Amino acid sequence: MIEITTTGGLATVQDGGRRGSLRYGVGTAGAMDTMALAAANLLLGNEENAAAIEIPIFPFAVRFTEACCFALTGADCAAKLDGRPLLPWWTHRGLAGQELVLGLPQRASRSSRAYLALAGGLDVPEVLGSRSTQLRGAFGGHEGRALRAGDMLRAGSPDCPVGFGLTPPALDLPLLVDDLPAVRVLPAAEYGCFTEASRDAFWANPWKITAQSDRYGYRLAGEKLVFTEPVEMLSHGIVPGVLQVPPGGQPIVQMSDAQPSGGYPKFGTVIEADLWRLGQAPIGSFIRFLKTDWDQAVAALDANRAWLDEAKRLLDLRRM
């Protein structure tokens, strides 16, 4: 077991996401950086989409009530175990009584969320096929809410091999434009409803992740997107990544806790393969958007899969 001793709030239990309940109005939830989640699980020999703790606010600390193996991925938070510095993207063993402390994300990593996975995955009940916290519905994860100091979480298994790590995918699969992190966008149904000038500006300029950004969505600030005429739509299904534009012209990108339907016009969709990059973008940072097409978007998913398969192959060799 681990006990949460310090949390700034908003740390939640997340797995690969809840699928198959959109028809009941239940969104997928799940990790904002699914690559970091999968890597943390592979490091421990867990099922790839097992539940872990997603931490967006620091410091964050846990105490081990018994020996437990863990992995840290996502943002490099200069983690320390009883004061001893730990390597990021690495597996470690905590002993009974030891405290693990995660500090502020290192600026150079340009990341904002850390993942703490335990051997065997976090043992919380599965609800509607997933262990992810559904904040809006107040179910899943640990009691359907963000973690608090004093919460106790159990690991799925007591032990596994440790002492090795992975290179973060941001280094192996870089995507930068003018030295800013970039994500690829597939134009959506209402793309043609915006003036050509504002469409061009969208691709050419940086966009700021504003403070009104969370697991539901990122509200962006940049050169206003201008409609050629007012658009009022019927509600329809949407997915994480959809870039909606309210009449004010400042877009909102739907993120992991996105509702499964909406009615604002859609400029485009950040492709599934790049959502993990956006999930790490810190508030106040700038990002760029790259126009893509269906073939490239599918190929990008293949590239992520290949990275995970290679990581699994290398880690399986380490464990032999």
Added chain:
Amino acid sequence: MRISPLGTTALLFEAPGPAALASQERIWALATEAETWPEIREAVPGMNSLMLSFVHPPRQLAPMEARLRDAWGNGQPLQQQGRVIDLPVVYGGESGPHLADVVAHTRLSVDEVVELHAAPVYPVYALGSHPGYCYLGGMDPRLTTPRRRVPVMRIPGGAVSIGGSQTGVSASDGPSGWNTIGSTSMCFFDPARSPPALLQPGDAIRFHVERVIR
């Protein structure tokens, strides 16, 4: 009709024309069929639309789009005989902060807005937005009010609201771009229940005026 990708995660099918029960019955029928296709994880009805989420995105979109067009062309309406749920509503006051905006936009009086809103039996066209939330058909078009220019960060569960030509009741606290005109209390969702949502497409809601706060 229009078919467009939502990234590589899903495909959105939008039927021609305004939302109407006959068209929505064809959407339900299309959902029932598309859900049997091996590439499709879930077929999710919207208002006069259907979203198909993929197990894995197909290498090529065109064959899937053609299949969808054919299925829509050949589809027969799926009529559902559902339940009718009665909901008492308090209109206006603190629980209806945007009633004044609807009054201003529609140029109707408070009483007219309330009367028109509580008159119909609203069929549930689709679920979405958040767990247990129902999109309702059949709102009087005179009540049509645009969504808010900037979404509200939090409206409470039970909020009765209008967005464009639609109305609905929020099932839990959360952000919304709609205009809240009143409130009600009803548990629309319980994850331990099977199915977890109280209502499904084909069921209906009838609002009763419990009180109007001016």
